[in-house]
Amino acid sequence: MTKDLSYTIEEVSQLLKVSKLTIYDLIKKGEIPVFRVGRQMRMDAKDLEAYINHNRNQPADEFQRNGAKDSSKIVISGQDLVLDILGKHIEKGSAYKTLRSYTGSLNSLISMYNGECDIVSLHVLDGDTGEYNLPYVKKILVSYPYILINLVSRKAGLYVQKGNPHNLTSWKDLHQKQVTIINREKGSGARILLDEQLRIHNIPVTEIKGYTKEETNHLSIASAINSGLADAGIGIEKAAKIVGVDFIPLITERLDLVILKTPENTPLIANIKEILASPSFQSEINSLSDYDTSQMGSVIYETL
Structure with missing residues (x-):
């Protein structure tokens, strides 16, 4: 590895032989720093090498302590452009730093189940009921409390x-x-x-x-x-x-957001609700055209 070399998230996952979601989780926890080139996150080779060397002979209990979650960093998983705009608004109005995982709906939901992301966008149809999203969320997040909030329709x-x-x-x-x-x-x-x-x-x-x-x-x-x-x-x-x-x-x-209802996520949920209700955010999304914001911010479902 040379000082000037950097890697994409996909390249790092191939080098370490782990999934991209695992790499996003390490980034979210602050274990490996990244920088952005446009919308793409990249990792400096020397930072990756430092991470590998640090954990090569580290006892498991020490590794676990060092890997404690940094609650200020959140991963938004999904592919729509609206999510990039949402991330910018979250950073503008709070202390959160957002990372983006451009993963499909069902895979994103499974990554949330595994604790690898914080906000998931969904647009998955249940053909038997004609309903979007909720049937899948109920089955996959069956043991978790969560809230499902509408983002847009398209x-x-x-x-x-x-x-x-x-x-x-x-x-x-x-x-x-x-x-x-x-x-x-x-x-x-x-x-x-x-x-x-x-x-x-x-x-x-x-x-x-x-x-x-x-x-x-x-x-x-x-x-x-x-x-x-x-x-x-x-x-x-x-x-x-x-x-x-x-x-x-x-x-x-219907494109909805799902967020786990945990004590740590209480301010995050409040922040997102405030953003979705704000005229400035809605105006920015409406300016893109091809999106229906009439239900934006509506709570589709919430566990007790």
Whole structure:
């Protein structure tokens, strides 16, 4: 390792052979310093080497004491741009420092269950009830107290090439033999949305061309459609406008925040409620267009 070398979070996880969420947890606890280049967090090689050397021969009980959580640092997990804006408002109005994990909905919720993040955004559809988010939260955070708060609502549907050459208008149209899709990664809200729609319409995933080809965000899916690598993909309206592909809206999905109700999180929850109710935050989100803020800040569900 050289003094001028730095690593992305993904590179560090590969070097240490642990998950990215483990690295985010170490950062959140203040065990390894990071710096930002735009939206990307990077880690200096000498800081990583110092962490490794410090813990190489350290007794387990001492390691545990040194790894105590720094309550001023919080991890926000999810991929929507609105979460980046929320993080800036949290830092502006409090002593919290925010870190971002760009992980899909279900994987983020599991990371919260494992104690690896503080705020999770969700947009996961339960096809049996037509309800968003709460059925999954109840099953995964079954032993935890939590609060579910609405952030925004937004349109989700199909990205298609300009002019919609295959005339795709519904989920069933993805079953056409001449249509190739590109999919989202397992655990993402868009992947769950597609899987639930295929299940509801009795369409085997084995009969969907391109089902196993994956990208990890809305912009990558839209770009793949735009470049002709696929005919269709699942995503939100905002990315379609940014990339320049056509968008077929099929559902309005609710993007909610889930936070564990712990004594440590009491001021955090109050801070987030205040931000979501503030005209300045709502105005900033409304200026992005393609987001519905009419329910912003509403408590969807709260355990006792």
